[in-house]
Amino acid sequence: MGRHRRPGGGAVMASLARAETRERFAGRAAVVATMHGKERSLALPLGVALGVSLRATSDLDTDVLGTFSGEVPRPGSPAEIVVRKARLGLELEGATLAFASEASFGPHPSAPFSLVHQELLACVDLEQGIEVVEPVVTVDTNFASVTVADVGALADRPHGRPSFLERAHFPSHALIVMPSVGRRIAPVKGIRDDASLARAVAAAACASEDHLARVETDMRAHLNPMRRRVIRRLGLRLARRLLTACPDCSAPGWGAVAVSYGLPCRVCGTPTAQPRALILRCPRCDAQEERPREDGLVAASPGECPVCNP
Numbered sequence: 001m002g003r004h005r006r007p008g009g010g011a012v013m014a015s016l017a018r019a020e021t022r023e024r025f026a027g028r029a030a031v032v033a034t035m036h037g038k039e040r041s042l043a044l045p046l047g048v049a050l051g052v053s054l055r056a057t058s059d060l061d062t063d064v065l066g067t068f069s070g071e072v073p074r075p076g077s078p079a080e081i082v083v084r085k086a087r088l089g090l091e092l093e094g095a096t097l098a099f100a101s102e103a104s105f106g107p108h109p110s111a112p113f114s115l116v117h118q119e120l121l122a123c124v125d126l127e128q129g130i131e132v133v134e135p136v137v138t139v140d141t142n143f144a145s146v147t148v149a150d151v152g153a154l155a156d157r158p159h160g161r162p163s164f165l166e167r168a169h170f171p172s173h174a175l176i177v178m179p180s181v182g183r184r185i186a187p188v189k190g191i192r193d194d195a196s197l198a199r200a201v202a203a204a205a206c207a208s209e210d211h212l213a214r215v216e217t218d219m220r221a222h223l224n225p226m227r228r229r230v231i232r233r234l235g236l237r238l239a240r241r242l243l244t245a246c247p248d249c250s251a252p253g254w255g256a257v258a259v260s261y262g263l264p265c266r267v268c269g270t271p272t273a274q275p276r277a278l279i280l281r282c283p284r285c286d287a288q289e290e291r292p293r294e295d296g297l298v299a300a301s302p303g304e305c306p307v308c309n310p
């Protein structure tokens with residue numbers, strides 16, 4: 001995405017450096033901390049690009065780290081949780097290389113009516129002494145929830161707009177049903193057929209103090225092809241990053257970790273809220289680099305300036 005090939009000798013040197021970095025992974029066994037078949041989504045991007053063989057943890061209760069439907073609260077930031085999950089995989093399997101992914105869903109920062117899916121993919125490599133977390137944010141998600149009195153309401157098309165079931169991509173993507181108020185019965189997860197859905201909605205509405213059922217998309221990877229697609233894409237990005245060596249210590253995993261804001265106003269030079277540069281960092285040593293914007297923009301329009309356009 002938007003990467004420029006370095007011309008001539010630069011490209012050759014870069015691919016040599018990549019081949020050298022790949023040697024640090026090729027032939028190694030890696031564990032994916034998952035109960036939801038993520039090793040299958042990652043087999044192609046990580047297995048092929050890095051030459052590692054992936055297996056899932058045989059006995060991992062990732063629910064102890066928190067669940068999507070909220071029965072167990074999730075302590076720590078998503079980045080902390082995803083690294084903890086990968087480390088859990090290392091401990092359980094006695095491996096030296098582990099991957100784990102973690103999703104969160106919420107309102108779009110600049111478009112409050114649309115929802116975004118943020119997925120993080122972590123790599124912990126004890127041999128190289130690195131922890132790398134690669135993020136992706138996308139609106140390509142079916143994440144949604146609704147409260148209904150009966151199952152028929154899920155197929156309603158308000159003003160001709162798609163119904164909840166259509167937006168949720170049911171039944172190729174699973175649903176979760178629970179009482180809207182109170183916890184008299186447990187959530188029913190992984191629903192993928194009409195009969196089970198009708199049964200679960202009726203039972204949940206009956207058990208709820210307000211006689212309504214809450215229906216949510218089930219975002220677990222094995223039940224959500226859209227999320228699996230995002231995980232595959234993210235696997236490619238992580239592989240590319242792991243193949244990039246630190247210019248100082250040559251550790252794998254050199255890459256962007258933050259955006260630096262404050263692009264100066266073209267007229268008066270005051271820093272604005274616009275991005276100025278990317279911060280690239282090594283996961284092992286202190287090496288850091290500020291890379292100017294890829295679009296070459298070095299100044300912001302005075303319209304963005306707090307002084308020129310207060």
Ligand SMILES: [Zn+2]
Binds near residue numbers: 251285286287
């Ligand atoms: Zn370094």
Ligand SMILES: [Zn+2]
Binds near residue numbers: 268305308
């Ligand atoms: Zn200005």
